[in-house]
Amino acid sequence: QKEVEQNSGPLSVPEGAIASLNCTYSDRGSQSFFWYRQYSGKSPELIMSIYSNGDKEDGRFTAQLNKASQYVSLLIRDSQPSDSATYLCAVLGGGFKTIFGAGTRLFVKA
Amino acid sequence: SAVISQKPSRDICQRGTSLTIQCQVDSQVTMMFWYRQQPGQSLTLIATANQGSEATYESGFVIDKFPISRPNLTFSTLTVSNMSPEDSSIYLCSGGTSGGHEQFFGPGTRLTVL
Numbered sequence: 280q281k282e283v284e285q286n287s288g289p290l291s292v293p294e295g296a297i298a299s300l301n302c303t304y305s306d307r308g309s310q311s312f313f314w315y316r317q318y319s320g321k322s323p324e325l326i327m328s329i330y331s332n333g334d335k336e337d338g339r340f341t342a343q344l345n346k347a348s349q350y351v352s353l354l355i356r357d358s359q360p361s362d363s364a365t366y367l368c369a370v371l372g373g374g375f376k377t378i379f380g381a382g383t384r385l386f387v388k389a
Numbered sequence: 390s391a392v393i394s395q396k397p398s399r400d401i402c403q404r405g406t407s408l409t410i411q412c413q414v415d416s417q418v419t420m421m422f423w424y425r426q427q428p429g430q431s432l433t434l435i436a437t438a439n440q441g442s443e444a445t446y447e448s449g450f451v452i453d454k455f456p457i458s459r460p461n462l463t464f465s466t467l468t469v470s471n472m473s474p475e476d477s478s479i480y481l482c483s484g485g486t487s488g489g490h491e492q493f494f495g496p497g498t499r500l501t502v503l
Contacts, residue, residue: 322497324494328490328491371490375490377492382431
């Protein structure tokens with residue numbers, strides 16, 4: 280069974296620090312990778328997508344992809360209390376089915 | 390990005406009844422999906438809603454229990470039939486663009502079955 284694994288956390292970082300969220304996946308043929316943010320009581324919101332090996336930066340967010348090692352990471356620089364949420368890693372597999380990880384809860388302490 | 394609306398936002402239903410959830414997107418997305426999310430859990434895909442044809446269901450979900458319609462590109466419904474307390478959950482619809490790569494979610498429907 281194709282899987283996406285994340286550390287459930289909680290990950291706690293002080294305000295202004297870098298938060299590092301990691302994800303591994305089992306389907307070596309996966310080509311598209313996503314990070315969603317989900318605030319408590321809200322629906323998931325797409326924050327980053329990455330398709331090629333390497334880094335992709337968007338503001339304070341950097342997604343990193345290493346297909347050989349089958350991992351994806353999300354770095355949040357200058358973390359803010361408003362970044363406190365659950366972050367879901369998602370991988371697009373065969374048949375255009377997206378598999379979501381269980382999510383990592385992030386707490387940013389003011 | 391697509392803006393997706395769902396209704397109702399929440400409902401409390403009696404055992405044995407059915408509830409139909411509506412999902413509307415504001416643009417022509419390629420694909421529409423229905424998910425279930427238990428509190429503190431990740432998303433479980435119920436089915437892919439196909440325009441004008443039967444939905445494609447995931448393992449563990451059947452059409453008799455979760456009938457889905459998608460009469461056009463921007464509208465879909467999910468019915469939760471013959472409900473039991475185990476069906477209490479948040480139901481989310483999403484729209485996928487560019488072959489379903491990026492997904493945009495509706496606000497969800499919080500269902501409680503007594």
